[in-house]
Amino acid sequence: MAVNMTQLTKLFYDELVLCGVRQGEFVVVASQPESREGYVEAFLSAIESLGAYGVNLQFPGIRHAHLPYIGRKTQDIDMYIDSVPQAMETLKKADMVVDVTAEGLVHTKARAVTLGSGARMLMVWEKAEILERMFPRKSLRKRVETSMDMLRQASSMRVTTAAGTDITVQLTKETPLIGQYGYTDQPGRWDHFASGFVAFYPATPTVNGRVVLDAGDILLPLNRYVSSPIDITIEKGFITDIKGEGLDTLLFKQYFESHHDNNVYGTSHFGWGLDETALWEALNFYGNETYGMDARSFEGNFMWSTGPNAYEKRFTPCHYDIPMRGCTIELDGKEIIKEGKMIAPELKLS
DSSP states (O other): OOOOHHHHHHHHHHHHHHTTOOTTOEEEEEEOTTSOTTHHHHHHHHHHHTTOEEEEEEOOOOOOOSSOOOSOOOOOHHHHHHHOHHHHHHHHHOSEEEEOOSSOSTTSHHHHHHHHTTOEEEEEOSOHHHHHHTOOOHHHHHHHHHHHHHHHHOSEEEEEOTTSOEEEEEOOTTOOEEEEOSOOOSTTOEEEESOOEEEEOOOGGGOEEEEEEOTTOEEBTTTEEOOSOEEEEEETTEEEEEEOOSHHHHHHHHHHHTTOOGGGGBEEEEEEEOBTTOOTTHHHHHGGGSOSHHHHHBTTOEEEEESOBGGGTBOOSOOOEEEESSOEEEETTEEEEETTEEOOGGGSOO
């Protein structure tokens, strides 16, 4: 497949400018053999154009679907990091790491090593046309950071829908928050190009209620729109019942059951999308060729997730991200999103 290297290099140059890459910095481009064509070369060229020093660190591994893996053991990124100390040292010395790996370093030791050493880190997986359309803006960053301030001041969130969702979540001053706006210019901070949402990790027992997934809601990483209702009961942060008919419910339940781990039923993070350039319908066009950042980021979504929560030392490879449409979100009884539309004045696009 042909790649327009001139256009791709300019795109990555502009992104690195937002990330504050400057002359003399050491930038590592982490890749795998199945990385997107041209991404390594374009990033290295952009890094050089900024007067920084770039190097490609290629990890082993084969891109796997997000399924329980019971095949023969092959070398993965974490094993490589442990067995090749030079790779770990390269990451530790970096001012910035750009992750264009096929599998993503987000849940690996490579990310922990990088951020722990104070480097900034950027994941880049989506197609170039998505990156162009969702290119980060300072206005998006402001809305993400404003959302985080709102969450810091809130003690509860309630989400309702016409389909029957009614769930409440408690927050405290210590509740961990994340905000993604598509670039990183701060030491020790990770972001994903492209993205635009806010989320928080509540204490598990404070999550209670009912979620009814309806037509058009999205299941990631299945990269699938729901077509028939899935009725989910959550008690003290864990899914205790799943009802519904048809293929959607069968797949939803089977993905949990195939991992043989009760941790998969725990709830993880909750939040909402803020990016007006992200498109709900994009998944229908890109299928499994997208990481799902349109779905996670489209403005006015409610996104919740299941499975791992490092803040509560709950680890499992089974992880749903579930962006929903048409939700009403309240913070301390005040609506900020009504039926999928942003109504809080401070979060509206100016």
